[in-house]
Amino acid sequence: MTAAALGDGRTATQDLVRAGAASTVGFDKVSVAYRGAVVLKPLTLEVAAGEILAMIGPSGSGKTTALRAVAGFVRPVSGRIRVGGTDVTDLPPYERGLAMVVQNYALFPHMRVADNVAFGLRARGAARTLIESRVDDALGVVGMRTFRKRYPRELSGGQQQRVAIARALAVRPRVLLLDEPLSALDAQIRRSMVEEIARLHADLPDLTILYVTHDQSEALTLADRIAILKDGALCAVGRTADLYRRPPNRFAAEFLGRANLLPVVIEDDRSVGGMVAVRAGADRLLVAGDGAPAGTRRLLCVRPQHLTLTAELGYSNRIGGRLRQVHWQGELTHLVAEVGDSLVRIVATRLPALPERGGAVDMFFAPGDASLIPEEAGV
Numbered sequence: 001m002t003a004a005a006l007g008d009g010r011t012a013t014q015d016l017v018r019a020g021a022a023s024t025v026g027f028d029k030v031s032v033a034y035r036g037a038v039v040l041k042p043l044t045l046e047v048a049a050g051e052i053l054a055m056i057g058p059s060g061s062g063k064t065t066a067l068r069a070v071a072g073f074v075r076p077v078s079g080r081i082r083v084g085g086t087d088v089t090d091l092p093p094y095e096r097g098l099a100m101v102v103q104n105y106a107l108f109p110h111m112r113v114a115d116n117v118a119f120g121l122r123a124r125g126a127a128r129t130l131i132e133s134r135v136d137d138a139l140g141v142v143g144m145r146t147f148r149k150r151y152p153r154e155l156s157g158g159q160q161q162r163v164a165i166a167r168a169l170a171v172r173p174r175v176l177l178l179d180e181p182l183s184a185l186d187a188q189i190r191r192s193m194v195e196e197i198a199r200l201h202a203d204l205p206d207l208t209i210l211y212v213t214h215d216q217s218e219a220l221t222l223a224d225r226i227a228i229l230k231d232g233a234l235c236a237v238g239r240t241a242d243l244y245r246r247p248p249n250r251f252a253a254e255f256l257g258r259a260n261l262l263p264v265v266i267e268d269d270r271s272v273g274g275m276v277a278v279r280a281g282a283d284r285l286l287v288a289g290d291g292a293p294a295g296t297r298r299l300l301c302v303r304p305q306h307l308t309l310t311a312e313l314g315y316s317n318r319i320g321g322r323l324r325q326v327h328w329q330g331e332l333t334h335l336v337a338e339v340g341d342s343l344v345r346i347v348a349t350r351l352p353a354l355p356e357r358g359g360a361v362d363m364f365f366a367p368g369d370a371s372l373i374p375e376e377a378g379v
Ligand SMILES: Nc1ncnc2c1ncn2[C@@H]1O[C@H](COP(=O)(O)OP(=O)(O)OP(=O)(O)O)[C@@H](O)[C@H]1O
Pocket: 034, 035, 039, 057, 058, 059, 060, 061, 062, 063, 064, 065, 066, 214
């Protein structure tokens, strides 16, 4: 989808970058209610200029509502929304400098691709030559120049969604709002579109993108930062890798990837290089401390793929268990072990030999691959 990859040179892309000055988006205690029922509790969140922030969360958690509040399609009952430092709460959608792409393309079926992309510019009364060059640029960025004369029904789902993105880019938005843009596509096309959106972001580094999805792998692949919503409230926010490696609470740990959560007690809170000693049953482990004193109960969070069955260099923590399940799947082996009252999942890429079910098993992990989270459920 890059302009360069299409042999278009870099002009179209660079032009789009120049056009849209990077904009921040700020939610300042934004709350939304429908008929008196609060569906978005006061949300405070800053989206940096040029970043992709993914909003994820279960169905009904308020993701779309938050996006619609930024777009101006729903009015908050309280709080303010800023775009590029300007308070836009009282502005109509078309004056906010944003564009939105939703899951079902929403292309006009009776218009050719080029007319669909030109639509927003025509509505704004842009001059014909400007419209032509903008349409050409936007179609170039999504790799759809050669399809300009087609009708939407003559395009695949993925192509239609590229046109929808081109239409959004043609108005040179300061911020692009994407609401489940890929969820109507089948799995294979979705994967290639995720790569294309990543490339689009690399081509347009000044474009701020708010990306709503319920698909955590899309969020992990694309987002600079992730915000997790639960029951209309922000449950966690952070840089993608940090949130994955050190989820702040149980919900974040379980929603973003699979996590093993083992009850432990902090045994020695004297930190050595940021590490403290915890006890999990009979095993003593070193993990990154969270400032809690000795005697505090915590959940140890370690991802299945961070556990190995062989003591490798750096994998200095060992937990003993009993193997309950072994599922060999070619490149990966999925194993489940019983540790005290908990079940621990392991995803192994290399195994010297397939272990026997029912046997004792030692699992190893690096101290830096585990984190401590509070014991209570949810936020
Ligand atoms: N127009 C509306 N009128 C009344 N209630 C609404 C309206 N739109 C959404 N809601 C309710 O607000 C809550 C949040 O909905 P929202 O669409 O923001 O959730 P979501 O996290 O985007 O969910 P999904 O992943 O299913 O799209 C839900 O309980 C939903 O039923």
